Structure formats: structure tokens, C-alpha cells
Amino acid sequence: MVAMLVERGNMKWDTPISSILPSFDHWDESVRNKSNVIHFLAHKSGLAPKNDVWNIEFGQTTMDRSHAMPTINTLDKLSNLGEKFQYNNWGYAIADEIITTLSGQFSWGTALKMSIFEPLGMSRTITSSKSDLDNRAEPYQALSNHTPHRLEPRPQFEDGKIMQGAVGVQSCVRDLLIYYKALLSGLEYQTEHNTTCSPDNPLVQVPTLLQAHSKMPELPSSNENSYALGWARTELPAPLGSIGLNPTYVPNMPLVGEGLREPKLCFWHQGSNMCSLHFVALLPDTSTAVVVLSNGLANNDVSDWIGQLLLQTILDVPEPVDYLKLAKISAQNSNARWPKMISDLTQKRTAGTITPLPPSSYVGQFYNKIKTFHIEVQHEDSQLQLCFQGNHQFWYDMEHYEDDIFTWVITRDENAKRGRFPVTWPDFYKIKFQRGDGGRIDGLIWQHDGHSPDGEAFFRSVREPTLSASHET
Incomplete structure (x- = not known):
């Protein structure tokens, strides 16, 4: 949607955010005056992520949408603007503010529906927790014994809420395959014809969306590992999953595509939030998309493991990874982190400190x-x-x-x-x-x-x- 605003001449990719949003008033002068939308969509703003204050119990948002910009304006600075990759969801809160502002009378969700979902025929993609669609997934959390626990009420990530631009879209595999097909065909046509739009395709500026804009952690090999706008770019063979939870549960992530004769570019991403885990991978040279959606927050990043398993099957690699073994290890290690946390608190406690007040x-x-x-x-x-x-x-x-x-x-x-x-x-x-x-x-x-x-x-x-x-x- 931001790319459409650029295509229409409403803004440029390097337009300072402060000239679009007067409410963008970060305490650091460089961030305030020089940052543009690419800095935030490519996660190189240098600002702290501050993720655990905008949603609480049952995925309920903690603040009004009007509180997004004041919160962003106070985010701690971890590195200089544009210096390094640091994942930060608040950049997509900025994007939804830009979309709402420059789309005129439309809300963020309405702009997406009119400009993308309806033209592509994505009939089961919504931006509201309330819907008359049938067969909707219910939200679950996994307990430590691996059984699912259903949550009620449904998480309220949607149009009109804070952080809508990061987590506000609900969809299904069918609709996402339609979207990713349009994205890949837009990349192919616009690259081949050196243009920013394609016939009968609402997605524009796709080569800019999918080109490298910041460097992700360097790989042991010389393969590319970078971040575009909303997409990671990695040349296989390489480990994937660094945007998700599994790297915190296993000592080392496996190589995807080990044994491939030559590097293969893969666009990929993950999502993890209350009651949901997602994985998508795109192989542009074969117009292949792998989409895994789950309606539960599991004991590991299960969508990541399944997605990588499907990806290695499609690639027909000679040295396949045992993902079932990794799933069991990561689930066990995930559960073990809770008693370890309590043990660490006990061990680091200082004895003989002052008596607390009444x-x-x-x-x-x-x-x-x-x-x-x-x-x-x-x-x-x-x-x-x-x-x-x-x-x-x-x-x-x-x-x-x-x-x-x-x-x-x-x-x-x-x-x-x-x-x-x-x-x-x-x-x-x-x-x-x-x-x-x-x-x-x-x-x-x-x-x-x-x-x-x-x-x-x-x-x-x-x-x-x-x-x-x-x-x-």
C-alpha cells in the first residue's frame, strides 16, 4: 500500500517521515529529521522494539491507536539511523499512519481492501475481529503437556487498533497464494520491462519492495542474507527462521537446502503473536510459494519447522534435515526455559538486603x-x-x-x-x-x-x- 502511494506521487521512498506525519517527533534529532519509510520498513531505524507493552492478556491491545506516535517518539536508540538491522514492529505502525493520512478519508483497513484485497479476489482476507465469514479458526495456546487450550475472547488485532499495520490482517492459505502469485508475477514483469507496474496487477514498485535494503546477520557462507521491505532475502543453502522463536529453543538452526549445487534466492518471513504462528517462503526462479498458518501459539515455532520441511522437500535436497527431531527438542527446551528462569532468579537474589517498607x-x-x-x-x-x-x-x-x-x-x-x-x-x-x-x-x-x-x-x-x-x- 505504501508502494501504491509512491506510485501515485503522494510521497517518495526517501521522503522524511516528519514531512508526512507532523506527530512524528522522536527525541533524537537525526531520527526525527532524517528517517524515511524505508528505514522503518527495512528495520534499520536503530530503535528499541518495545514489544511487550502494546498487548496483554488474550491479545487485547493496551493502548488507543492515537498512542502509537507518542510511544514511537520515546523509543530508546540502540544504534544510529540506518546503521544496522534491528527488528521493530513500530515501523509498521508508522506505515499504517502514513497510509491513513495519505489515503484521505479511508481507514487503513479500507485502503487495503479497496486497493489490494478486492482487486485480487482475496475474499476471505479481513482486518476486523468481527466477521460473518464461516469456518474461522479459533485461537489456542499450547500448555506444557502439549495439549491445546482455547482462548476466549478472540485477540483484538484489527483496523482501528494500535499496531494494526504489523498484525491487523487475517487471511487464509488460498488468499495468500493469490497474493504471493501476484507479487512474484509483478516482480518478474516489472524487472524484465524495467517498469514499476504490471498489466492487470494492482501491486506496484515490486522490485523496490523485494530488493535488499539492510543487511541481516552475516552467514558462515558468502551467500546473501538481507532484508527488503517486509521480506527477508536469503540465498540457500542457509539457516532460516531468525525472525521467529525457534533460534531461542535450539543451539543451532539447520541449513535449508544443504547440498544444492548452486545458491538459490529465497524470500521468506515469519509471524508470531498471540494464538498464531506463520511461515512463508517464495522461490522466485520457479514461482513457488510455501505458506504455513497455525491458529495456536505452540511450544515451539511449529509453522517454521513445517515450512522448512516443505521447502526442503520441494528443493529435493540430498541431505534432508530431521525436522521431527528438531520439533521435539525445541518443544522440550521451550518448556524448560520457565523453571530455569525461576532458578536464575533464585540464584541471583542477594541475601540480607534492606527490609521493605510496609x-x-x-x-x-x-x-x-x-x-x-x-x-x-x-x-x-x-x-x-x-x-x-x-x-x-x-x-x-x-x-x-x-x-x-x-x-x-x-x-x-x-x-x-x-x-x-x-x-x-x-x-x-x-x-x-x-x-x-x-x-x-x-x-x-x-x-x-x-x-x-x-x-x-x-x-x-x-x-x-x-x-x-x-x-x-
């Missing part, structure tokens, strides 16, 4: 500096508890850890039944209260983003909060 001293509502997210702490039945964004349906028991630090650890199955994304780094479950003048608790630190080791500061509210979008707040 429980009532920690009670209150603690807001981030732009007032878009808050943590509420209560003292109920002799127990400190916290909840997120005022969701009183889900309280988490807090246990004293050391000094003014408390933990809120839950089991893997409790996490699954509450419809939360699985996070297993120990500091995520620590709340570090801060003492101000007179020793009173006036804030807390929560490290919800593993890329920002200092965590995010939340300040105790003394009055009704008001939203501020300014980077100077």
Missing part, C-alpha cells in the same frame, strides 16, 4: 512519562498485587525479592491460560520500586524490553493523567 507504601498507580501505560499496585488479603492498564480481571501476586524489588512470576501454563505472549527473561518479572524524598516510594522501573537494560521508569500518579505527545515531556 505494603501500603507500594500501593498506587504508576504511569510512564507520556501517560499511555500504567501499572497499578494494590494490597489485598495481605498480598501485594499488580495489574496492567487497569485490567482488574487479571491481578498478579507480588513477592519480595530484595531491597525494594518485587517479582510477579507465574507458571508457563498460567501464562498460556491468560493469553500472554511467553516471555522468559528474569528481569521482565521484576518491579524495582524507587524511593524519593523522605524515603517515600514515588516510582518504579520495569524492564519489559530486553534490548533496554535500564528498563522504563514509571512515576506514581498524584492526579488524573493527561496524554502528551511531546518528546520533551
